[in-house]
Amino acid sequence: MSDTFGQRLSAALSRHGALCVGIDPHAALLSAWGLDATAEGAREFGLRTVEAAQGRVGVVKPQVAFYERYGSRGFAALEDVLAAARDAGLLVIADAKRGDIGTTMEGYAHAWLEPGSPLEADAVTLSPYMGADSLRDTLSLAVGHGKGAFVLTATSNPEARALQSAIVDDAQAVGDHEHVAARVAHDVNQANIGAPGALGPVGVVVGATVDRPAFGLGDVALAGMPILAPGFGAQGAAPADLRRLFGYVASAVVANESRSILAVGPDRLAARIDERAALYRESLHG
Amino acid sequence: MSDTFGQRLSAALSRHGALCVGIDPHAALLSAWGLDATAEGAREFGLRTVEAAQGRVGVVKPQVAFYERYGSRGFAALEDVLAAARDAGLLVIADAKRGDIGTTMEGYAHAWLEPGSPLEADAVTLSPYMGADSLRDTLSLAVGHGKGAFVLTATSNPEARALQSAIVDDAQAVGDHEHVAARVAHDVNQANIGAPGALGPVGVVVGATVDRPAFGLGDVALAGMPILAPGFGAQGAAPADLRRLFGYVASAVVANESRSILAVGPDRLAARIDERAALYRESLHG
Numbered sequence: 011m012s013d014t015f016g017q018r019l020s021a022a023l024s025r026h027g028a029l030c031v032g033i034d035p036h037a038a039l040l041s042a043w044g045l046d047a048t049a050e051g052a053r054e055f056g057l058r059t060v061e062a063a064q065g066r067v068g069v070v071k072p073q074v075a076f077y078e079r080y081g082s083r084g085f086a087a088l089e090d091v092l093a094a095a096r097d098a099g100l101l102v103i104a105d106a107k108r109g110d111i112g113t114t115m116e117g118y119a120h121a122w123l124e125p126g127s128p129l130e131a132d133a134v135t136l137s138p139y140m141g142a143d144s145l146r147d148t149l150s151l152a153v154g155h156g157k158g159a160f161v162l163t164a165t166s167n168p169e170a171r172a173l174q175s176a177i178v179d180d181a182q183a184v185g186d187h188e189h190v191a192a193r194v195a196h197d198v199n200q201a202n203i204g205a206p207g208a209l210g211p212v213g214v215v216v217g218a219t220v221d222r223p224a225f226g227l228g229d230v231a232l233a234g235m236p237i238l239a240p241g242f243g244a245q246g247a248a249p250a251d252l253r254r255l256f257g258y259v260a261s262a263v264v265a266n267e268s269r270s271i272l273a274v275g276p277d278r279l280a281a282r283i284d285e286r287a288a289l290y291r292e293s294l295h296g
Numbered sequence: 297m298s299d300t301f302g303q304r305l306s307a308a309l310s311r312h313g314a315l316c317v318g319i320d321p322h323a324a325l326l327s328a329w330g331l332d333a334t335a336e337g338a339r340e341f342g343l344r345t346v347e348a349a350q351g352r353v354g355v356v357k358p359q360v361a362f363y364e365r366y367g368s369r370g371f372a373a374l375e376d377v378l379a380a381a382r383d384a385g386l387l388v389i390a391d392a393k394r395g396d397i398g399t400t401m402e403g404y405a406h407a408w409l410e411p412g413s414p415l416e417a418d419a420v421t422l423s424p425y426m427g428a429d430s431l432r433d434t435l436s437l438a439v440g441h442g443k444g445a446f447v448l449t450a451t452s453n454p455e456a457r458a459l460q461s462a463i464v465d466d467a468q469a470v471g472d473h474e475h476v477a478a479r480v481a482h483d484v485n486q487a488n489i490g491a492p493g494a495l496g497p498v499g500v501v502v503g504a505t506v507d508r509p510a511f512g513l514g515d516v517a518l519a520g521m522p523i524l525a526p527g528f529g530a531q532g533a534a535p536a537d538l539r540r541l542f543g544y545v546a547s548a549v550v551a552n553e554s555r556s557i558l559a560v561g562p563d564r565l566a567a568r569i570d571e572r573a574a575l576y577r578e579s580l581h582g
Contacts, residue, residue: 114362117364137425178458
């Protein structure tokens with residue numbers, strides 16, 4: 011039996027540390043790199059980032075929106091970037107934030123997680139507005155294919171707080187104050203039951219600077235799940251904060267940086283990745 | 297000044313009635329139509345549905361997931377379907393359920409709502425897990441381009457209820473029991489302020505069979521917004537229920553049917569659309 015996504019991710023984080031390099035070819039960065047704001051520019055941007063990331067980090071996260079904006083040609087570019095990253099031995103999280111129900115959700119699951127699909131990634135990000143439980147079949151499909159998923163849970167943008175900290179009021183509620191984010195984390199973790207290893211294949215997206223207690227997301231609520239954490243680098247948190255911010259679950263964190271790395275431009279990219287990756291390794295093991 | 301999406305939608309609903317034809321080429325339907333489960337099959341399925349819908353309804357809703365599953369070739373097929381539908385004078389709602397923040401969300405907004413984009417539609421569906429307020433710039437961009445958007449608010453799948461009916465607990469909360477769905481509807485409607493006509497350009501997705509009071513979605517909460525309502529046809533609600541289910545806001549409803557229409561196959565499709573469309577017209581005006 012081949013390794014689960016959780017096992018492969020654990021190995022990658024142990025070897026390279028927490029840093030995940032975001033691949034975000036938005037127009038301003040394309041221009042700074044001397045590339046056109048076209049599908050071709052976004053392809054080139056992605057391929058160069060993959061080349062610089064290879065051997066330096068374990069995980070990359072292409073941001074689908076920046077390819078989708080160019081339509082089918084953008085997706086053709088993304089397919090090349092995904093394939094190059096997987097060929098380079100990187101774990102690839104497609105940041106797509108998809109979410110739907112039934113056969114529709116199955117369409118998305120097949121697109122991103124089915125072996126042999128043109129958009130095949132190692133994991134995909136999902137959005138649970140229709141209920142995290144509505145993603146159950148997708149999470150099972152991920153696990154069955156040795157893939158992973160990260161479900162949006164608590165994000166650091168201020169507009170998110172009202173919804174994600176709202177109080178669930180149903181017969182399954184835990185105590186008087188179960189927050190939406192805590193319910194999502196709980197429902198997602200069900201798909202990890204029975205998975206081998208310390209880290210399950212499916213996890214959550216929790217912003218680095220989120221006030222976790224306000225969302226009911228103490229260490230226990232997140233135990234055993236991989237945690238994709240945007241909010242490092244340009245968005246505010248420092249590598250040295252990793253242990254303080256995530257406590258006992260810090261070793262499960264995939265710390266994404268995009269702008270803080272990409273903004274140095276293609277020539278200094280590899281050196282910058284080395285430098286940032288080392289900071290994360292020191293923060294947990296130093 | 298050209299018409300807003302709300303004005304164009306109003307005109308389409310007055311002329312053709314509430315029926316919106318879903319374009320859902322999932323594998324089972326492709327097979328029933330004698331088409332391959334490929335991008336080419338999904339293109340053919342979409343183009344034939346557009347041909348049958350032309351002049352019979354005002355609105356069609358392609359389901360993006362069923363194209364996305366074929367990767368860039370699927371998106372190329374979807375581009376052809378979107379263009380054919382718009383050329384046929386149909387209003388096109390791309391059912392993509394996208395949701396993100398900042399420049400990433402801008403990428404999605406440009407993909408679906410920017411005039412001249414290969415995936416240009418008349419409106420797109422959005423998912424508000426990161427806070428409906430985080431979609432504000434996208435809704436403004438939609439309005440600025442004469443486009444529309446429908447934000448997921450209360451969906452009829454049972455797994456959605458815990459999250460969508462959760463109680464918001466912040467300084468802006470209206471009364472003691474503001475539900476997440478009601479907050480979403482309120483935030484979305486802000487983008488309609490100042491829009492001409494009885495129907496704003498941006499609205500909500502509310503399932504036809506949703507118990508609206510349980511989500512704080514009385515008629516007043518939905519006033520002035522277009523309402524995309526899945527859940528008619530195969531999913532349970534009948535055209536004759538439209539007035540009973542949506543009360544004073546029934547005339548703003550876009551009633552989507554997919555399987556109940558598509559399952560008859562390509563040869564009987566036009567007749568089936570005529571038959572279902574007439575039932576919706578009778579239900580409001582008969």
